[in-house]
Amino acid sequence: MTMTPMSGIARRRILRDRFFFVLKLGLWAAIAYSFAAADEFYREYPRFNRIAYGVNTFLTGSILISIGRFVFISLYRRRKKKSDRVRGNYVLGISQIATILNVAFGIIGLMLVFGINPVDFLTSITIVAMAFALLFKDYITNMISGLLIMFSDQFTIGDNVLIGEHKGKIMDITLANIMVKNEDDDVVLIPNNTAFTANIINQSLQNSKKLSLDFELPLAHSYNQEALMRSLEAVVVRYANHIVAGSFQFKVVGVGKDMVQYRLQFFTTKRDSNLRKQIRNDLYLQVIAYDAGQAAYEKGN
Numbered sequence: 001m002t003m004t005p006m007s008g009i010a011r012r013r014i015l016r017d018r019f020f021f022v023l024k025l026g027l028w029a030a031i032a033y034s035f036a037a038a039d040e041f042y043r044e045y046p047r048f049n050r051i052a053y054g055v056n057t058f059l060t061g062s063i064l065i066s067i068g069r070f071v072f073i074s075l076y077r078r079r080k081k082k083s084d085r086v087r088g089n090y091v092l093g094i095s096q097i098a099t100i101l102n103v104a105f106g107i108i109g110l111m112l113v114f115g116i117n118p119v120d121f122l123t124s125i126t127i128v129a130m131a132f133a134l135l136f137k138d139y140i141t142n143m144i145s146g147l148l149i150m151f152s153d154q155f156t157i158g159d160n161v162l163i164g165e166h167k168g169k170i171m172d173i174t175l176a177n178i179m180v181k182n183e184d185d186d187v188v189l190i191p192n193n194t195a196f197t198a199n200i201i202n203q204s205l206q207n208s209k210k211l212s213l214d215f216e217l218p219l220a221h222s223y224n225q226e227a228l229m230r231s232l233e234a235v236v237v238r239y240a241n242h243i244v245a246g247s248f249q250f251k252v253v254g255v256g257k258d259m260v261q262y263r264l265q266f267f268t269t270k271r272d273s274n275l276r277k278q279i280r281n282d283l284y285l286q287v288i289a290y291d292a293g294q295a296a297y298e299k300g301n
Helices: 005-037 039-044 048-079 089-113 119-124 128-136 137-152 192-197 225-237 273-300
Strands: 161-164 165-174 177-181 187-191 200-201 210-218 249-255 259-267
Touching: 005 039, 005 048, 039 048, 089 119, 089 137, 119 128, 119 137, 128 137, 128 273, 137 165, 137 177, 137 192, 161 177, 165 187, 177 192, 187 192, 210 273, 225 259, 225 273
Parallel strands: none
Antiparallel strands: 161 165, 161 200, 165 177, 177 187, 210 259, 249 259
8 A cells, every 4th residue: 555645754753753752761761770870970070960860850751741642642542533534633732732841841951950949940030920921921822722722623734714814724733823725825824812713614514625706796787697697607517527516506695885796606526626726717707707798788888
C-alpha cells in the first residue's frame, strides 16, 4: 500500500517524539545516577550540582508531561476509533498545553541553575506579574480563546468554514490565531478572540459539495428573472457531468431600494476546488454579461 505524504509526515513526527522521549529518559537516568555515584564531586563543585539539579528538575517534569500527553491522546483516540469524523482539536490542545508546561519547567530549571528559589521568586514578583498580565491581557485572552477552541467540538483542521467574512479551509489552529486558506489560496490569520465571538458556519458538517453563489443586480435589470435563470442554467449544463442532477436552485433572497439579491445553489459530484473555482468564475461572468446585455437593451430603447 502506498503511503500518502500526510501519513509519512505523521510517522516521522511520531518517530521524532519517541527519539526525544528516549533521549530525555536516558539523560534523566544518567543525572539521577550521578547524584549517588558522584556525591563528593557535587559537594566540591556546587555550581555543577545546581546545573545537574536544574536539568534534572526540567527532565522530570518533561518526562511526566510526555507520559501524560501520550495517555490522554491514546484514550481519546481509542474513544474516537469508531467515529466517522475524528476531531483533531483535542490532540492539538493537549500538545499546546504540554508545550506550555514544558516551558514552565524549563524556566524553573533555569532558576535552579542560577540558585534562585522558584517559590520565593514567584512570591516576590506578584505585583510585577499582575502588571505583566494587564499589559499582555489581549494576548492572554487570545491564548485562552485558542485553548477553548481547540477543546471544542465545533470545527477542526481541514474543515471548510465561514468565520465572519472569511471563508475557506482551516489549515492550522495556534494559540494566537486560526489559519484559513480562502478560494484564492491566500492564507488569512484570524485572531482567536475574533473567531471565538464571531458567527461561524462549518460547511464540512453539512455538505462540502454544495456550491452557493450570491449576487446582486440593479432593480431595473431584474424584471426578466426567467431569462436570467435560463442563462445561468446554460452555464451549469456545460458542467453536467460534475453537477448532481436536479440540485439546481435559483431564488430571490432580498429586494432593496435599487438592487435585487439572488442566490444560486447546486451540488457538485466531488470535492474539487479547482473545478468549483472554474464553475463559480463562469457563472459570475455570465451574470456580468447578462447585466451588460440588459443595460445595452435599455440604452437602445
